[in-house]
Amino acid sequence: MARAVFALAAIAGLTLVLLPFQILAVRLKLSARRLIPVLYHRAACRILGVRVREIGARVTATPLLIVANHVSWLDICVFTSLAPVVFVAKREVGAWPVFGLLARLQRTVFVDRERRHKTGDVNAEIAARLAEGDPVVLFGEGTSSDGNRVLAFRSALLGAARDAVAAAGSDGRVTIQPAAIAYTRLQGLPLGRQHRPRVAWYGAMSLGPHLLGVAGRGAIDAVVTWGEPIAFAADGDRKMLARRLEAEVRRMAAGILRNPPQGGRRSG
Numbered sequence: 001m002a003r004a005v006f007a008l009a010a011i012a013g014l015t016l017v018l019l020p021f022q023i024l025a026v027r028l029k030l031s032a033r034r035l036i037p038v039l040y041h042r043a044a045c046r047i048l049g050v051r052v053r054e055i056g057a058r059v060t061a062t063p064l065l066i067v068a069n070h071v072s073w074l075d076i077c078v079f080t081s082l083a084p085v086v087f088v089a090k091r092e093v094g095a096w097p098v099f100g101l102l103a104r105l106q107r108t109v110f111v112d113r114e115r116r117h118k119t120g121d122v123n124a125e126i127a128a129r130l131a132e133g134d135p136v137v138l139f140g141e142g143t144s145s146d147g148n149r150v151l152a153f154r155s156a157l158l159g160a161a162r163d164a165v166a167a168a169g170s171d172g173r174v175t176i177q178p179a180a181i182a183y184t185r186l187q188g189l190p191l192g193r194q195h196r197p198r199v200a201w202y203g204a205m206s207l208g209p210h211l212l213g214v215a216g217r218g219a220i221d222a223v224v225t226w227g228e229p230i231a232f233a234a235d236g237d238r239k240m241l242a243r244r245l246e247a248e249v250r251r252m253a254a255g256i257l258r259n260p261p262q263g264g265r266r267s268g
Contacts, residue, residue, distance in 0.1 A: 001212075001216060003215070003216050003218065004212045004213075004215040004216035007047050007048055007049075007215040007216075007218070008211070008212075008215050010047045011044055011047055011048075014040065014043055014044070014047070015040075015098075015102070018036055018039075018040050019105075021036055022036045022037070022040075022105045023105065026105055026107065033107070034084035034134070035084065037080050037084065037105075037106045038080060038081065038083070038084050040080075041076070041077045041078075041080035041081040042081040044077050044081075045077050045078065045081050048074075048077070048214060048215055048218060048220070049217075049218025049219045049220060050074060050077065050078065050220045050221075050222055051219075051220070051221050051222065052078050052081055052082065052222050052223075052224065053221065053222070053223045053224070053261065054082065054223075054224050054225075054226065055223060055224070055225040055226065055256075055261055056225055056226035056227070057226055058082065058083055058135070058177065058179075058226050059175060059177055059226075059229045061175045061229070062130070062133045062135075062175070063130035063131065063133070063136075063174040063175065064130075064135040064136070064174070064175050064176075064177065065130065065135075065136050065138060065174055065175070065176045065177070065232075066079075066085065066135055066136065066137045066138070066176075066177050066178075066179050067137075067138050067139075067140045067153075067158070067176060067177070067178055067179070067245045067249070068137060068138075068139055068140065068178070068179040068180065068181055068249065069139070069140065069141060069145065069150045069151075069180055069181060069249050069250075069253055070139035070141050070143065070144040070145065070181075071144055071145060071146075071147040071181060071182070071183065071199070071200045071201075071202075072144060072147070072183070072199055072200050072201040072202075073099075073201050073207070073210075073211075074183075074199065074201075074214065074220070074222070075139075075144075075181055078181060078222045078224060079137055079179075079181070079224070080106070082224065083135055084134070084135070085134070085135045085136065085137045086106060086107045086108060086109065086129050086134045086135070086136055086137070087103070087106070087108045087109070087136070087137045087138075087139075088108070088109045088111060088126065088136065088137070088138045088139070088157075089103060089108050089109070089110055089111070090110070090111055090112075091110045091111060091112040093108070093110065094108070094110045096207075099207075107129065107134070109122060109125045109126050109129065109136070110122075111157075130174060137179075138157060138158075140153035140154065140157065140158070140242065140245055140246060140249065141153060141154065142154040142157055143202070144200065144201060144202040145200065145202055146196065146197055146200050146202055146203075147182065147183055147196040147197065147199060147200035147202075148193045148196055148200075148257070149250075149253075150180075150246065150249055150250040150253050150254075152246060153242045153243075153245055153246035153249075154242070155238050155239045155241075155242035158238045158241055158242050158245075173231055173232065173233050174231075174232055175229045175230070175231060175232075176229065176230045176231075176232045176241070176245070177226060177227060177228075177229045177230070178226075178227035178228075178230075178245050178248045178249045178252070179224060179225065179226055179227065179249070179252075180224070180225045180227070180249045180250075180252035180253040180256065181222065181223070181224050181253075182222070182223050182225075182253050182256040182257055183196065183199040183200070183220060183221065183222050183223075184221045184222070184223055184256060184257070184260035185219075185220070185221035185260065186198060186199065186217060186219065186220055186221075187217065187218070187219040188219060190260065191221075198213060198214075198217065199214065199220055221260070223256050223260065223261060225252040225253075225255070225256060227248050227249070227252055228248075230244070230245075
């Protein structure tokens with residue numbers, strides 16, 4: 001508990017220091033609005049004891065849509081520590097205390113799945129991020145899992161991305177890169193199926209106790225594998241794309257879990 005309190009206090013202090021700068025950078029559309037979240041999440045990972053390893057490399061082509069599996073709230077820290085990304089998240093996240101504010105300041109695009117008539121507005125926001133050169137991360141499952149498997153990808157989410165591609169320029173094409181994230185070790189020991197939920201956050205888990213548990217344990221190894229990029233056009237088949245991305249992310253995630261890598265690039 002003492003370690004958890006210290007870690008969360010350190011992150012709170014970091015937040016208070018960087019928050020005014022990010023608010024200003026977002027309002028004035030300064031380039032620092034992309035850099036500050038990267039520095040913030042790298043520091044947060046270090047404080048929490050999250051060690052991030054990359055296999056492969058994120059492509060630099062733009063517009064870039066990254067489609068990944070989703071395991072935990074920690075995924076946000078891990079991906080942002082690697083690149084100046086923005087996320088697509090459910091509308092409820094924007095109403096969360098503290099985390100909602102941080103998500104908005106990272107220019108997250110919020111999706112209201114119960115108000116389909118707002119799809120055009122969401123697509124326009126995604127298109128704006130892509131057109132500005134921001135890599136956009138979309139969690140293909142639409143929810144988080146227990147970390148032991150990859151759930152089915154929702155083609156409807158990729159349908160929104162397809163519509164956004166048409167408005168994003170670049171001849172109506174966008175580069176889509178699959179990415180798999182997995183948590184492989186806790187305090188240096190392999191993280192098996194039974195104990196992976198100590199890091200995974202899903203279902204009806206309460207955020208507060210889970211956050212305290214992660215902050216108190218520390219020494220978590222996360223691995224991100226980057227897949228081969230796919231050139232996608234606005235007239236592409238979203239269902240076929242969803243199946244292809246799901247199969248590739250599932251293959252990469254399973255490979256990490258079966259044989260946690262010793263190589264790759266260590267971030268941070």
